[in-house]
Amino acid sequence: MANDAREGHTIEFSGLTKRFGHVAAVSDLSFTVPAGAVTGFLGPNGAGKTTTLRMLLGLVQPSSGTATINGKRYRDLPQAMATVGTALEAASFHPGRTARNHLRVLAAAGGIDRSRVDTVLGLVGLGDYGDRRVGGYSLGMRQRLGLAGALLGDPSVLVLDEPVNGLDPEGIRWIRTFLRDLAAEGRTVLVSSHLLSEVQQSVDRVVIISGGRLVYEGSLEGLETGGAVMADAPDRAALAAAVLAAGGTAEVTNAGVTITGIDAAAVGVAALSAGVPLSLLAPRHGGLEQSFLDIVGEGGSK
Known part of the structure; x- marks a missing residue:
């Protein structure tokens, strides 16, 4: 060097x-x-x-x-x-x-x-x-x-x-x-x-x-704070659509909706604007590795 x-x-x-x-x-x-x-x-x-x-x-x-x-x-x-x-x-x-x-x-x-x-x-x-x-x-x-x-x-x-x-x-x-x-x-x-x-x-x-x-x-710090948000609503499809319209991504599961790309506050605003009542809204904390896995999901492309 x-x-x-x-x-x-x-x-x-x-x-x-x-x-x-x-x-x-x-x-x-x-x-x-x-x-x-x-x-x-x-x-x-x-x-x-x-x-x-x-x-x-x-x-x-x-x-x-x-x-x-x-x-x-x-x-x-x-x-x-x-x-x-x-x-x-x-x-x-x-x-x-x-x-x-x-x-x-x-x-x-x-x-x-x-x-x-x-x-x-x-x-x-x-x-x-x-x-x-x-x-x-x-x-x-x-x-x-x-x-x-x-x-x-x-x-x-x-x-x-x-x-x-x-x-x-x-x-x-x-x-x-x-x-x-x-x-x-x-x-x-x-x-x-x-x-x-x-x-x-x-x-x-x-x-x-x-x-x-x-x-x-x-930054790594931003990655850790930018992990998934867990949310749920009686109408999960409507919640997912509101999240997508707000620029996030949403995965509907049996446990609720896993959201990435926007934070919990933005999810709340999107749901309110779309008239979707929420039964759960919470950031998912699991450290850097969990945030990384939340963002990339399970898939990939050659």
Whole structure:
């Protein structure tokens, strides 16, 4: 990592949509990733996270909308590896090649001085394992090697897909501190995960998608206070319709109506305006993880 502060680059998604045939993997997705912060990109498996990141990196062509870094598409960046470092979950390594040689190949392809190879191996804790063949690496060591590759160009932007997958508890603690240090230097850090518990101690803000759509963008504190509202009424269908008209979402169950997207006060106002008497109105408190599950529900989209 560089010791001097650096100018980060804002990542901007605007109306991003991707369809595979009749299936919408990502739908009208818009959000911003600021510099100098760690942003968690969350959603259940199949929510569209990896497709979104691949569109950002020019690996998948959007059906419509844009994904830019400092106002430019990835393919238009003059020095891509010096601007954006990436580590996707599906990264592959030649099993017979050593970690050092793997990074040397990447450095040569990106026009990066070979001296960076030993530097990044040391940064990710693989300094003593650089001459070991990658085929003998554990999943956690492969994750570290992927991060080393992302750091080769000393980039201002890091895009990491499920970076803690396969790490032991010590490795998870290490990467949490490491990501915060990167952001403190002014870099832009976007980290995807399907589990809030994996990233909540390292992120400054979160973006949550479900079924390819944005369902939350903001702070962890806002997420905790923005969980579900439990409500009930003699006419549950009328209550659900009033909630939808007010901009919320409603799921009618045997126990009542589970509402997300608007708070309890807004539910009360909506019901009153629609002439729907309520028999129950209460915020559902269950901590961050419960709020996350309330927002994303059970489903997802490929």
